[in-house]
Amino acid sequence: MKTRSPLPPYLQFWDLFLIELSNWRWAWRNLALTGTVLPIFGILLLGSFARQLGTHVLSFVLVGNLVMALLFEHMGKMISHFAYMKTAGSLDYFATLPIRKAMLILAASAAFLMLLLPSLAVVLVGGSWILGLQLHLHPSAILVVPLCALPLAGVGALLGVSFRTPEESAAVGRLLTILMLTIGPVLIPPDRLPDWLVWLGFLSPATYAASALRQVLMGPITSRLLLDAAILIAFILISFWMVGRKMDWREG
Secondary structure: OOOOOOOOHHHHHHHHHHHHHHHHOOOHHHHHHHHHHHHHHHHHHHHHHHHHHOHHHHHHHHHHHHHHHHHHHHHHHHHHHHHHHHHHOHHHHHHOOOOOHHHHHHHHHHHHHHHHHHHHHHHHHHHHHHHOOOOOOOOOHHHHHHHHHHHHHHHHHHHHHHOOOHHHHHHHHHHHHHHHHHOOOOOOOHHHOOHHHHHHHOOOHHHHHHHHHHHHHHOOOOOHHHHHHHHHHHHHHHHHHHHHHHOOOOOO
C-alpha cells in the first residue's frame, strides 16, 4: 500500500504551531496575567532593597524577573502540557503521525512564547520605569529571546514526560524553577553571592539566559554573548535529545 511521504520539517512545525495556538487560544488571559503580576511584584519587592545599590544591581533585578516569567510561565506550561498529553494519550496519537518529535516541542514552545510576549514586554517596560533604568535594546534581542526560551522548553518537555503523573511533574518543576532562580547570578550579581552558588549557576540555563538578556536589553554587547548563545544552544540540543530518548516515536 502506498504511504504518504512526511511533510517538510517547516510545514510540520507550522501545522503543529497552529494546533498548539488553537488549543491555548482561550488561556491567553491567564498566561498574560500570571506572567505579568508575579514579575512586577518581584521587581517592586527586590527594587525596594536594591535601589540604593546602583544600576548594575537593578539590571539584575529587572532581567532576573524576566527570566522568572520564562521559568514559571514558559517552562511551567511546557511541563503541564506534556505531562497532560502523556497522561491523556495525545503523545501516543502524535507518535502515529509522520512528524518529528523536535517539531512538536518547537511548536509548543513557539506558541507559549507568542502568548507570553505581551507579558514580557509589559514587565520590561514597566519594570524599567519602576526601577528608573534606561533600556538599550539591541536588534539581536529578536533572536536571543527565543534562544533563551528554547532550553527551558526542552527541560519542561523532559520533566513533563519523565514522571508518572502531572502532579509529580509540576512539583519537580516548581522546585527546579526555584533552584534556577537562586543558583547563579540571575536575580543577584555574582559579587554578592557565595562562590559555591556562582559555580553551581554554571550548570543552569537560566544563568546564561539572564546574561544574554542583560546584554541585548540593557547593554553593552560583549563577547560573552557568543559564549552564552553557544551554551544555550548546547542546552537545547541536550534537552531535546533527552526528551527524544524518553518518548517512543516513529520519526517522520
